[in-house]
Amino acid sequence: MSRFFIGVWSRPNSHPLSAPHSHPFYEIILTIRGDGDVAVDEQTFHMRPGRVLIIPPNSIHGGLSEGGYEEIFVQVDSFPALAEELKSGGGLLKNDTDGMLTKLAQSMLYRFVRGKKDTTFSLLYELFFRLLTEKCAFQKNDPVVEEVCGVLARNYNDPELSLAQVLSATGYQKDHIRRRFVSACGITPVEYLTELRIENAKRLLERREEMGLTVAEVALRCGYYDSHYFSKVFKKRVGVTPEHYVGGDSESI
Numbered sequence: 001m002s003r004f005f006i007g008v009w010s011r012p013n014s015h016p017l018s019a020p021h022s023h024p025f026y027e028i029i030l031t032i033r034g035d036g037d038v039a040v041d042e043q044t045f046h047m048r049p050g051r052v053l054i055i056p057p058n059s060i061h062g063g064l065s066e067g068g069y070e071e072i073f074v075q076v077d078s079f080p081a082l083a084e085e086l087k088s089g090g091g092l093l094k095n096d097t098d099g100m101l102t103k104l105a106q107s108m109l110y111r112f113v114r115g116k117k118d119t120t121f122s123l124l125y126e127l128f129f130r131l132l133t134e135k136c137a138f139q140k141n142d143p144v145v146e147e148v149c150g151v152l153a154r155n156y157n158d159p160e161l162s163l164a165q166v167l168s169a170t171g172y173q174k175d176h177i178r179r180r181f182v183s184a185c186g187i188t189p190v191e192y193l194t195e196l197r198i199e200n201a202k203r204l205l206e207r208r209e210e211m212g213l214t215v216a217e218v219a220l221r222c223g224y225y226d227s228h229y230f231s232k233v234f235k236k237r238v239g240v241t242p243e244h245y246v247g248g249d250s251e252s253i
Contacts (some may be wrong), residue, residue, distance in 0.1 A: 003077040004125070006105065006112050010070045011036075020062035025077040027061075028132070029053040030096065030105050035203065038062070040091035047071070048199055052101055052132070054082065054092040061091070072105045074128075081133040094135050097187050097195075101135070106127040133185065143240035144170050144177065145184040149192065156196040159225045163189055196235050197222040201230070205245045215242045 003025055011034075021038070029038065031047040038045050038053055040061040047054050047063070055061050057077075082092065096102055104124055111121045148166060155161045167177050167189060181189050201222040204213060213221075219230035219242075234242050 003075065005075040006072065006109050008032075008070065008072055008109065011068075020060050021025040022058050022060045023075075024057050025075050026057060026079045027055040028074040028076075029055070030074075031252045032072060034101065036063050036069050038091070043091055045091055045093050049193070050096050050099070050102075050199070052094040052096050052135075054079070054094070054132075054136075056082075056091070059091065062141050068131055072102070072109055074105060074108075076129075079129075081129075083134055085251045092136065093134070096135070097191075101128065101131055104131065113137050134184070142180055144172070148177070148181065148189065152189070152193050152196060156193060156200065157221055157223050159220065159223050161193075161223060187226060193223075194233065194237070197224070198234055201234060201242065202238070202245065205242055218242065 003106050028048065030052050031049050034048060035046070035048045038047055038061060040053070040055050041059050045051075047053060104127055108121065108124045108128060111117070111124070150169060151166050151169075152161075152163075164174070170177050172180075178188060181187075181192070185192060187195070201218055204211070204218045204221060205215075207213075208215075208218065215231065216227040219225075219227040222230070224230035224233075230242075231241055234245070238245060
């Protein structure tokens with residue numbers, strides 16, 4: 001391995017992530033906590049937990065957090081699997097839906113800061129980039145899928161949102177667009193919508209006392225009329241009920 005660096009970057013509420021800058025190596029950002037927007041050349045990417053951004057060499061980038069924000073960043077001078085796709089500049093946004101990339105990055109970071117660049121570290125490094133390459137292979141840009149994602153992102157908080165109508169509006173058969181969606185995003189449209197709703201519910205629950213919200217009100221703001229169903233879905237995905245969610249790394253009691 002040639003150039004390699006891994007570190008953690010944390011920022012308080014509403015604070016610039018970094019001033020616009022560039023460097024002659026790839027940077028891979030994995031959001032651990034909070035939300036923020038990262039501009040790469042002419043593109044802007046919304047970052048939240050479970051999202052991975054790949055920034056090519058010499059691209060000007062910088063951003064602003066929307067809340068307490070934390071990321072792991074990895075810097076390498078070579079990424080052959082994506083060299084062609086990224087050579088025109090801009091970034092590449094991926095979803096770490098199963099959390100494996102984040103877990104591997106955390107394990108690498110643990111050993112890196114302790115100077116343990118041993119066989120285990122090399123295996124973690126190889127697995128990280130092999131998995132990242134695999135995720136990139138099946139998530140190609142698809143304008144129809146991007147349109148669907150945009151509609152869902154703008155309307156996830158509407159309890160009467162009809163996913164069937166959103167998919168039908170593309171002009172394709174439901175099964176066809178579902179296959180394209182899974183190919184591009186790695187998850188189904190239903191799972192994508194649920195992810196949007198639950199991630200935004202987590203943000204609201206972290207500020208529940210400050211905003212004076214009940215769980216039922218959080219549920220409604222995230223597209224759920226039925227707060228009991230919301231609690232069931234939330235616990236299945238997060239591991240605790242909305243009442244017990246406190247955010248960060250201490251999500252269970």
